Amino acid sequence: MTVETLVPFEEALTRYDPVMGLEIHIELNTATKMFCGCPTEFGAEPNTQVCPVCLALPGALPVVNAKAVESAIRMGLALNCEIAQWCRFARKNYFYPDMPKNFQTSQYDEPIAFDGYVDVEVDGETFRIEIERAHMEEDTGKALHVGGSTGRIHGADFSLVDYNRAGIPLIEIVTRTIEVPPEKAPAVARAYVSHVRDLIGGLGVSDVRMDQGSLRADVNLSLKPKGSTTLGTRSETKNVNSFRSVERAVRFEISRHAGILDAGGRVVQETRHFQEDTGTTLSGREKSDADDYRYFPEPDLAPVSPSREWVEELRATLPEPPAVRRARLQADWGFSDLDMRDTIGAGALDLIVATVEAGTTPQAAKKWWLGEMARRANESGHDLDALGITPQQVAEIQGLIDAKRINDKLARSVFDGVIAGEGTPEEVVVSRKLEVVSDDGALGAAVDRAIEGDPDAAAKIRAGNLGVAGALIGAVMKEMRGQADAGRVRELILEKLS
Amino acid sequence: MSEPVTGISREDVVHLAGLARIDLSDAELDHLATELPAILEHVASVQEAAGDDVPAMSHPVPVDNVFREDVVRPSLAPADALAAAPASDQQRFLVPKILGEG
Numbered sequence: 001m002t003v004e005t006l007v008p009f010e011e012a013l014t015r016y017d018p019v020m021g022l023e024i025h026i027e028l029n030t031a032t033k034m035f036c037g038c039p040t041e042f043g044a045e046p047n048t049q050v051c052p053v054c055l056a057l058p059g060a061l062p063v064v065n066a067k068a069v070e071s072a073i074r075m076g077l078a079l080n081c082e083i084a085q086w087c088r089f090a091r092k093n094y095f096y097p098d099m100p101k102n103f104q105t106s107q108y109d110e111p112i113a114f115d116g117y118v119d120v121e122v123d124g125e126t127f128r129i130e131i132e133r134a135h136m137e138e139d140t141g142k143a144l145h146v147g148g149s150t151g152r153i154h155g156a157d158f159s160l161v162d163y164n165r166a167g168i169p170l171i172e173i174v175t176r177t178i179e180v181p182p183e184k185a186p187a188v189a190r191a192y193v194s195h196v197r198d199l200i201g202g203l204g205v206s207d208v209r210m211d212q213g214s215l216r217a218d219v220n221l222s223l224k225p226k227g228s229t230t231l232g233t234r235s236e237t238k239n240v241n242s243f244r245s246v247e248r249a250v251r252f253e254i255s256r257h258a259g260i261l262d263a264g265g266r267v268v269q270e271t272r273h274f275q276e277d278t279g280t281t282l283s284g285r286e287k288s289d290a291d292d293y294r295y296f297p298e299p300d301l302a303p304v305s306p307s308r309e310w311v312e313e314l315r316a317t318l319p320e321p322p323a324v325r326r327a328r329l330q331a332d333w334g335f336s337d338l339d340m341r342d343t344i345g346a347g348a349l350d351l352i353v354a355t356v357e358a359g360t361t362p363q364a365a366k367k368w369w370l371g372e373m374a375r376r377a378n379e380s381g382h383d384l385d386a387l388g389i390t391p392q393q394v395a396e397i398q399g400l401i402d403a404k405r406i407n408d409k410l411a412r413s414v415f416d417g418v419i420a421g422e423g424t425p426e427e428v429v430v431s432r433k434l435e436v437v438s439d440d441g442a443l444g445a446a447v448d449r450a451i452e453g454d455p456d457a458a459a460k461i462r463a464g465n466l467g468v469a470g471a472l473i474g475a476v477m478k479e480m481r482g483q484a485d486a487g488r489v490r491e492l493i494l495e496k497l498s
Numbered sequence: 499m500s501e502p503v504t505g506i507s508r509e510d511v512v513h514l515a516g517l518a519r520i521d522l523s524d525a526e527l528d529h530l531a532t533e534l535p536a537i538l539e540h541v542a543s544v545q546e547a548a549g550d551d552v553p554a555m556s557h558p559v560p561v562d563n564v565f566r567e568d569v570v571r572p573s574l575a576p577a578d579a580l581a582a583a584p585a586s587d588q589q590r591f592l593v594p595k596i597l598g599e600g
Binding site: 037039048050156157297299301 | 513517519556557561562563564565566567568569570571573574576579580582587588589590591592593594595
């Protein structure tokens with residue numbers, strides 16, 4: 001493997017402009033697969049959700065799932081696309097055992113949706129991302145590579161394939177080339193994926209979970225020298241499993257391409273795999289003859305020609321557009337523009353919506369998701385929705401605080417426990433013995449001891465200098481190991497010293 | 499889709515054989531390099547019959563929108579699903595190593 005020289009991101013941008021293209025694959029949440037009646041449960045035992053159609057046994061005949069077509073049209077409409085009057089499926093031929101048919105049923109030059117756009121926001125600025133197409137296809141099986149030392153495809157002796165996922169309806173959304181102010185490129189890429197996640201999630205047609213693979217992003221990137229209009233050779237980075245990784249992948253590829261071009265080299269057109277741990281990309285396979293897919297119309301499936309009436313019916317089912325929804329939520333919640341920008345930037349909008357729906361005030365929901373949760377997400381490299389804590393659990397913890405059974409500090413320990421899988425917030429409070437002491441007798445005794453231990457402070461408070469009460473509150477909280485309601489402690493101290 | 503193929507060279511046959519993972523001898527390549535163009539030429543007469551006003555067909559009869567409801571049907575038992583596989587392990591299809599052919 002050749003060692004590549006990386007050019008720092010900021011420096012690379014002084015000489016090159018990045019050109020991006022993003023592909024997002026979204027698994028639909030239909031009950032059955034795209035072309036057969038097999039179920040689509042995530043995490044089922046291997047090869048328990050397969051049949052003659054998705055295993056490509058001889059004589060099996062696929063039939064299109066009506067619900068998947070409906071979902072595809074609704075997605076196309078939400079992406080402001082035109083919906084095809086008539087379109088077909090096509091066979092994408094390749095040899096790789098993730099599809100037992102030796103082809104993937106997809107769409108080629110006749111996608112169901114095309115020529116759309118979405119407007120995404122970065123730091124309060126709006127960028128229009130044009131959608132070239134959104135087409136229907138099917139997901140592939142999962143291969144487990146056995147042998148070798150790494151568990152990766154390179155060096156494996158053989159592979160074990162589970163076809164449960166093969167045939168699950170997939171929609172691929174392809175952007176046109178994206179050219180934005182160079183320094184904004186990584187953030188725009190991230191914002192786009194996040195925006196599409198929210199948009200499609202709002203339609204209810206997919207779980208849109210990046211961590212479970214129901215939303216997967218590929219980042220295509222090339223550089224062109226400043227002032228040039230000639231596009232460079234692009235790389236296609238796959239395996240980008242979080243919003244944060246989308247941003248990092250763009251930054252890394254800009255640095256890598258710049259290093260190659262600076263040295264007078266040529267960028268190789270290839271698939272690259274993003275490495276979550278290092279934030280780098282590794283070469284997958286070079287694009288070659290193997291990518292001559294010999295598409296041709298699928299003879300086993302009838303064309304799809306959605307009537308205009310059906311399309312308009314489906315348009316009427318779309319939720320309010322994102323910009324309208326955001327304005328409404330901002331007004332409902334009383335958030336400032338900055339609050340809203342932070343919320344959207346963190347990908348926390350829907351999490352806060354769900355937390356508020358579960359009974360928490362918007363301010364408290366914002367405090368947890370943009371504070372404690374954002375900090376944890378940042379430290380662990382996860383997106384907020386992959387932390388292992390749900391909006392309902394956050395709401396439950398806030399409920400415990402409101403009921404004065406725990407305080408903010410103890411809540412952090414409850415979060416630890418819930419994320420560690422120790423049970424519900426209630427169970428964690430009990431098992432970790434986190435409940436604050438609300439028994440005035442026990443608290444009163446601790447307050448008495450604190451007053452005895454610091455007569456100077458006590459005297460000052462008696463003389464009306466309430467500013468030193470903090471010292472005594474601190475002493476009590478220390479004795480109670482944090483398990484007291486600081487507000488109540490303050491009240492008790494002031495009562496006793498009045 | 500792609501433009502109609504007007505001619506097929508020996509190199510094209512080598513390329514196609516590679517894509518289809520078919521190992522052809524030199525004699526077979528020579529043979530196919532003359533036979534495939536002849537077949538295409540023969541079929542090309544269809545294109546003469548159909549004018550520009552006749553759209554390309556992918557199906558012999560006009561039929562659109564053949565759908566099924568999104569209702570689960572029983573899958574195969576894993577043992578049956580794997581029954582025809584040359585090899586299996588851990589209830590999965592065992593396939594030869596995927597990379598390594600260049």
